[in-house]
Amino acid sequence: MQSGGQHRARYAWRAETRYGTPFVPDVPGQADFGGRVLHAAGYRSPDAFAGQRVVVVGGGNSAIQIAAELGPLADTTLATRRPIGWTPRHPLGRDLHWWLKHARLDIAPIRRLPAKVPVSVIDDGHYRTALDQRRVDRRDMFSRFTADGLVWADGTKEEVDAVLLATGYRLTLPCLTGAGALDTNSTPLHQGGLSTAVPGLGFVGMEFQRSFSSKTLRGAGRDAGHVLKRLRTAVAG
Structure with a gap:
């Protein structure tokens, strides 16, 4: 396929990942820092x-793991907007996602959590212990920077x-600008991964697209089958 040209297709997919455009809070x-x-x-x-x-700003798994690494070498603090909650990686010997699937809890994602609801960190106990041993504390998010600190x-x-x-x-889709x-907010208009604005356009890999695991390989594979079926039905209709 040549770049820069126009091409026709019965339907199109946009396979997404959020791991390309870092979000830097204002x-x-x-x-001045x-x-x-x-x-x-x-x-x-x-x-x-x-x-x-x-x-370290953030209360998710990445922030926890980085803080645990920094702890032995640096005076480290976690700054978060919500408390940190700990979720077992293998409750009762099974992977957490296995439980979500078989308990049918992986079907109604929560996009926004109240400010005081703890951040859910999936851990087998290793990182929580590491933070305690290395004296990495948690504080409420700082309000501003100064010239030499915060x-x-x-x-x-x-x-x-x-x-x-x-x-x-953050999700960025410059190729769809103007379409x-x-x-x-440059967020896809969709329902379950099927575009509600452009016929024949589908999305896969978006966070909370259809479930908690939609941005993972496990969830994206399941969503792909759903979107393909819907696209074929739409085209056939």
Whole structure:
């Protein structure tokens, strides 16, 4: 297929991943901060932060794992907007996703959680123990940066050397700009992965597309079958 040309197809798929465009929150004062601000996408090793005061922003698995690595080498704190909750990776000897599937709980995703609902971190106990042993504490998200540090939610100022953002990724679809397939936030208009705006267009791999596991290989495979069936039905009709 030549690039830059136009092509016709009965239907089209857009297989997505959120792991391409790092999300960097807009925190007041960041432009004035003299330390280092790094997204988890650029993190490679804790060695670069040895002996430093480091704040890791985020309460998901990536933030927890990075903080556990930094703990032995740096004075590390986790900054989150919600408390951290711990979910067993293998409850009663079975993988968590097995339970979600067979209990039919993997069918009604929650897109937004109330502010005080704990972040769910899947762990077999290794990382929770590592954080405790390495004295990595958790604090409510700081309110702003200063020239040499930050201001915590309680108004306390502290000097820090680096802030590492484990704040996830965002979906970007520049190829669909102007096609009418996206809303004002550049999010696909769809129902279960089938575009509600462009006939014959389907999506696979989006977070919470049809279930908690939609952005994983396990869920994407299941969603692909659903979307293909719907697309064929739509075209045939």
